[in-house]
Amino acid sequence: MAAIEPIDLTTRAALPRRSRFSGLVSISVPDRIALTALGLVTAVALLAPVLAPHNPRRQVGSPYASPSAAFPLGTDEAGRDMLSRVLLGVQTTWLTALLVIAIGVLLGGLVGLVAGAAGGWVDSVLMRITDLFLAMPAAVLAISVVAALGPSLTNIVIAVSILWWPYYARLIRVQVRELAARPHLEAARLAGCGRLRLVVRHLLPGAVPVAIVAASLDMGGAIGLLAGLSFLGLGTPPPSPELGSMTASGSTQLLTAWWLAVCPALAVFLLCLVSNVAGDTLRDLVDR
Amino acid sequence: MLSFVVRRLLAMVAILLVLVAALFALQRISPIDPVRVVVGPNASREVVESTRERLGYNDPLPAQYARYVGDVATGDLQVSLRTGQSVSSDLAGALPATLELVLATLALAVPISLLFGIAGAARSRGAGVLRGSTMVLAAAPPFVLGIFGILIFYKNLGWLPASGRTSIPDAPTGPTGLLTIDSLAAARFDVFADALRHLVLPAVCLACVPAVAVGRVLRGAILTNLRADHVQVARAKGLSELGVLGRHCLRNSAGPALAMAGLMTGVVFAGVAVVEKVFAWPGIGLYITQSIPRGDFPAIAGTTLLLGAAYIVVNAIVDVLQAIADPRITA
Secondary structure, three states, X not given: OOOOOHHHHHHHHOOOOOOOOHHHHOOOHHHHHHHHHHHHHHHHHHHHHHHOOOOOOOOOOOOOOOOOOOOOOOEOOOOOEHHHHHHHHHHHHHHHXXXXXXXXXXXXXXXXXXXXXXXXXXXXXXXXXXXXXXXXXXXXXHHHHHHHHOOOHHHHHHHHHHHHOHHHHHHHHHHHHHHHOOHHHHHHHHOOOOHHHHHHHXXXXXXXXXXXXXXHHHHHHHHHHHHHHHXXXXXXXXXXXXXXXXXXXXXXXXXXOOHHHHHHHHHHHHHHHHHHHHHHHHHHHHHO | OHHHHHHHHHHHHHHHHHHHHHHHHHHHHOOOOHHHHHXXXXXXXXXXXXXXXXXXXXXXXXXXXXHHHHHHHOOOOOXXXXXXXXXXXXXXXXXXXHHHHHHHHHHHHHHHHHHHHHHHHHOOOOHHHHHHHHHHHHHOOHHHHHHHHHHHHHHHOOOOOOOOOOXXXXXXXXXXXXXXXXXXXXXXXXXXXXXXXXXXXXXXXXXXXXXXXXXXXXXXXXXXXXXXXXXXHHHXXXXXXXXXXXXXXXXXXXXXXXXXXHHHHHHHHHHHHHHHHHOOOOOHHHHHHHHOOOOOHHXXXXXXXXXXXXXXXXXXXXXXXXXXXXXXHHO
């Protein structure tokens, strides 16, 4: 699952840094490329239905046509255009990964914020629960959760979201506790600031950058896990265009029609690579 | 130290019970009615109800959970809907293949992560290139690596086989079930070489992500430790750079790397299912992937339980090892 180093992040993010926007002016060329790629992938994912030359669920050519000018990535066993299918698959995978991460950050952030801000027994109880979830073999358990709910993309999202939040809870809690010990919070409290206002105005904003960095570093892992579960046959059954299940069905014909498995697999790889590199870039920018 | 180990073991048991509870709850919500499995789809309503009563499915949930825990503890994982055999005997038959694959993965991942971590921290020549290329490799999920591995090393180059554990029909089957060891025991070096060739691709696919993740953490920990005061003292004493690294740095850096290695076993265990599907490797991963399209929940839950329990036990061991490497954390 999430291959991040939470301790590392929090300690470094806690260091004093320059004005919030000073780093953004001088972004190096490789960083620019990484962030542009991130934007490009998101644009492709959002515009996939417009960009796709054909209907991804309809037969438009002869079955097993190899890549050509008419069908740049060939056609599949039912004569459907692979380029259109991969584009729609990119959309599905990218947006569901974003959704899972967003749910994880919101849920985990809420738990971490409440635990860190409340302290005492609330903190203990919430963190014990978090530890219990962290101790679970998340990726393996996800297989059983989806199998019990019934294979579909929605259920994959539910299963992964249930198991994904504890990392963020720990991360945000540490961040909130560190912020709570700072003088500006004491000052706000002395100024008569209410409990809710303290949390929302003075604790939450400080935890947001850490959450964003952690989330962006996790994108690659989330994409890999979602595509992997779909590859195992836990996604929505064909013909719905999902990169994982497309790779799985194509892999049985790897020696005769290589493009069926290679194109979606390559798309998964590119999505993971772009999000990993962009995540690293974002972390460096925030840490500066 | 002893009290730490005892506390950690107690926590492990508690976590295992929660895992069993999770699977018990999932079985409740799964669409498969265990009573129907026993009596068959054509049984009359009276038979179904009487069997339900006899098997205890009308008991209060805590009683059912207690019985479920008892069944699991005694190795009764119910009957697979697909094979018609008990899940535990199915798993026992498939386990050696998976064990061999995981051991091969470990044999690859440990040296790579050490090399990656130490070379990266020592800033030796080529470390940057190594870091860049492995980062690209580690970005790929195991099934993607598998597809490209088969395409390049099997289809195009013809160097490595793409499926199964061996292509020799009369390969020895006992006594350990690990083909590489059994073949050596039977002095069948042709089978040994063949088994190794079959292991290469799946093991590499599984090893990449954990090796890079652990190597990164190790590198970071070594770099932090190299700045510590006691390392400056060791250097001032005139110790060689290698001596400083080996005697004063590695042990302190082992803790975070071990913690990451524990987390990574989860990644490897999930990867086992995917990689065994790609390479038709007849282990428990292939067993669970074949059970998925048939909706064979007892088999899926049983495999999850086995892999999950292994993950929890491995992480308990990792915590104890961490405490041995750095006794400060037992407090």
